[in-house]
Amino acid sequence: MGSGRRSREVVGRAERLRGAAAGVVAAWGAAVGAVVEAHGRIFWGLVRGELEGIPVERLKEVTEGRLQTGVLAGAGYRTVAQVCGASAQELVRIPGIGGSTAQQLVGAARQIAEAVEQSTAVRIDPARPDGDSTELLIALHRLVVAGPGARRAADEARELEAVLAAPLGAAGPACGWVRGLVAGAGRREEARRAVELLEEKVGAAEADGAPLRFAQAGADLLRPGAGEVEVWVEFEHRAAEFYAELALLVEEGRVGGVERGASEGHLPDALAELVRAERLDDAGCTVSLRGYQAFGARFALARKRVMIGDEMGLGKTVQALAVLAHLAAAGERHFLVVCPASVLVNWQRETASRTRLGAYRYHGPEREDARGKWLAEGGVLVATYESLRTLPEDPVAALVVDEAHFVKNPAALRTRLVAEWAGRTERVLFLTGTPMENRVEEFRTLIGHLQPELLAELPTGLGVAGSVAFRRAVAPAYLRRNQQDVLTELPDVVRVDEWDELSGPDRAAYAAAVAEGNFMAMRRAAYAEPAHSAKLRRLRELVAEAAESGHKVVVFSYFREVLGTVGEALGDVVAGTISGAMAAEARQELVDEFTAVDGHAVLLCQIQAGGLGLNLQAANVVVLCEPQLKPTLEDQAVARAQRMGQIRRVRVHRLLATDSLDRGLVERLRGKAELFDSYARRSDLAESAPEAVDVSDRALAVRIVEDEQLRLAAAE
Incomplete structure (x- = not known):
């Protein structure tokens, strides 16, 4: 083949590839433009209003x-x-x-x-499907169906267009002897080098499968738009994906939305800039990351040993998986996730559905077989805290510890085991929505596992130091975002404290428990006589109201006995009960069955089990049978329903009795919640008093029992 003919062939391939790239860029731009236009009509209308x-x-x-x-x-x-x-x-x-x-x-x-x-944030309400919302959903649906691959293909196409533009412009004199003769020796040499560069770039792109990716993305982006009914049905089932695409456009500044500082956890400017500069390869993820999620993954990559303390429902799991996928793309093969048994199945599911990584469960009788496959094939080994005792010290590229507040006690065996693994692993990521419950010192323990050098900057009396100094000191190892800051599309949570007076039998059971000094019996007394229980009567009323509207209900209690009483009272509408004794697989199966029910259903959950690691967004009515000793336990439970993808307003009803320990417990727990807000969340609250930092559950119970004994004695 002559040099001119060869050059024409190379240039032809380059032009066809650039044309395909330009087509993808144009199709992506048109799809995004339709979203921007539809969103703008709603957004600016809200702003004007x-x-x-x-x-x-x-x-x-x-x-x-x-x-x-x-x-x-x-x-x-x-x-x-x-x-x-x-x-x-x-x-x-x-x-x-x-x-x-x-x-x-x-x-x-x-x-x-x-x-x-x-x-201002745009919220799409299925109860009011107006024309503007429908147009926005139709535009977003195109991006949702095309998936993250289309976005990546458009980015790749844009870069390739830029790379090919200059050499294509310079290659002309190499494509024919007449043009070369006219151009002169200097331009002929420039053209020859341009053809060589084109052959290199086009060959690499073709070998990497770029033409196929462009063709697929173009087909997905140019397919006919969905109909009105179809998009609303799709939105009902895939709201999180619709909002994820919209959130990415917000982060890119194409449409209005929340300011960047909130999505970056209000980190110090220098640290935030360092994190933004960190490259994230998300090609191994099969879902689109929201901007704040990508930032969280970059934070973990840039700092190597950190804790992400995002509020429940913000996708801490997918952020961790994005980190592992990035490392896998860089050639790493083995990763370890440690978690409670209750969320083990969830980690397997999430890894399989959101990444291209293999997931293996080191739990149960087949755990050694799973470990063998993991060692041979690479991927993610998911182990429980308890199974760390028998897990050999295989080297891993990254350790992820879920529900990391489980390792806050330095004396506990699981804490020591996690510390040993963390000590020999370069990259460690802790995940927890509740890094501190009662004592700020416990937060110090978690930071000590990750970046112990930071502890020297944290004074022992953290209550005296105050929340601002505390958060500034831990910023290199701790990132937290709140739902209200980044999930602006979530419908509101309506919290209602349902106060009622104990019935005569309730009061008798309560007085007996107080006389015995039995704190747990005092908490259960309102359900001791089901036929006369004031709380149970109100619970039936709430469930009946939900049934009339076709809403699903999840009922939480600390006590299995209370859930048994509730189950008998409600009858056939109860889909089942999740308890701490139930295996993780059985819990997930029950949640799947509850979600699949068409219309009204009730799920009963022991709050320690149902509030951890489960996605209950099918329910939009939550009932708490009694106040909990830890405000974070209630928050976790509610967040299982109020999470990314929820499209209906969540109503939370807490059943309380005026003439019982409930009143004093609620008042005391409000202070504990404020302490958590001050240290674990972004907050400008005043500095907390040192004596408020350390309130154990046992001390709280003793104090409440004594108060109630005095109150009832005075009333006699």
Whole structure:
């Protein structure tokens, strides 16, 4: 083959590849543009509505009272929206407003508008399927169906277009002797080098399968749009995927949404910049990562030994899997996940459905066979805390410890075993939504497993140090985001404390338990006489209300005896009971059956079991039979329903008795919740007193029993 013919063949291949790349970029741009346009109609309508509800007098607050707004009101400007829609030139025509004042008014209005924009989120309500929401779902559905592969293909195509553009422009003189003769020797040499570069780049892209990826992405992005009924049905079942695509566009700045600091856990600027610069290869993931999830994975990669303490429902599992997939793409083969038995099945499922990694369970009689396959084939070995006692010290590239607050006690065997594994593993990732429950010192223990050098910067009296100093010190090892900051699409949680008086039989059972000093019996006394139980009566009413609306209900209690009583009272609507004694596989099967029920159903859960590692978003009514000793235990349980993908408002009903320990317990636990907020969440609360830091469950129980004994004695 002559050099000219060969050059033409190479250039032809390059042009065809660039054409395919350009097609994918155009198709992706059109698909994203449709989402941006549909989202904009809803978003800016919400912003305008909010600004129209803000009186013009609020502009004084922005300028600390320096602006007089009475003249504006007299001229017909009643709301901030009206001022935002005006220019300084228009305002200066109003008698009494000069040029400087007009500029200040426009600036103040714009400042309020920006704050509204940052706090406004588009929520799609299946109960109100209006035309704008339908158009947005149709546009998003195209991206959901195309999947993360289309986004990656578009990024790859964009880069390839840029790489091929210059050499294609320079290769012309090498494609024919006439053009080469006219071009001159210098340009002929430049053209020859351009053809060589094109042959190298095109050959590499073809060998890597780029043409096939472009063809697949183009077909997915250009398929006919879904119908109205289809997209609403799809949204009901795949809401998390729809919102994930929308959230990515928010992170990219294509559509309005929350400010970046919230999604980055408000880390110090220098640290956040370091994390953003960390490369993340998510090609091994089969789902799209939200921006805050990608940031969490980058945080773990950049810092190597960290704890992600995101609130329940934000996808800590997928962030950890993204880290493992990245390491696998870099050539690492063996990873270990340690978790409670209750979430072991969930880790297997998530690994298989969200990554291309193999998942093996080191648990039960076949655990050694599973370990052998893992050693031979690579992937993720999922082990329980207990099984670490028999797991050989095989080298792993990364250790993930789920529900890491289980290793907060330095004296416990499982803590020592995890510490040994962490000590010999370069990369360690702790996951927990509850890093501290009663004692801030327990948080120090977890940080000590990861980056012990940070402990020197943390004074022993953390209550005195205060939350701001604490979070600043642990930032290199700890990242936390809250639902309200990053999952702005979630419907609200409505919490209702259902106060009632104990019935006569309830009071008798309660008084007997108080006299015995039996704290647990005091907590169960409201259900001792089912036929006369005030709490049980209210529970039946709540379930009946949910049944009328076709809602699913999950009922939590600390006590199996209480759940047994509730089950007998509710009858056939109960799908089953999850207890701590139930095997992890059986728990997941029961949740699957509950989710599959068409319409109303009730699931009973022992809160220690049902509040951990299960996805209960099929339910949007939660009933707590009694207040818990740890506020985080209640939060975990509620978060199993209020999590990514939930599209209905979650109603939480806590059953309480006025003339019992419930009142004092609720008041005391409010202080514990505030302590957690101060240290584990981002918060500007005042510094906590040292004596509030250490309140054990046992001490709390003793104090409440004594208080109730005194109260009842005084009432006699």
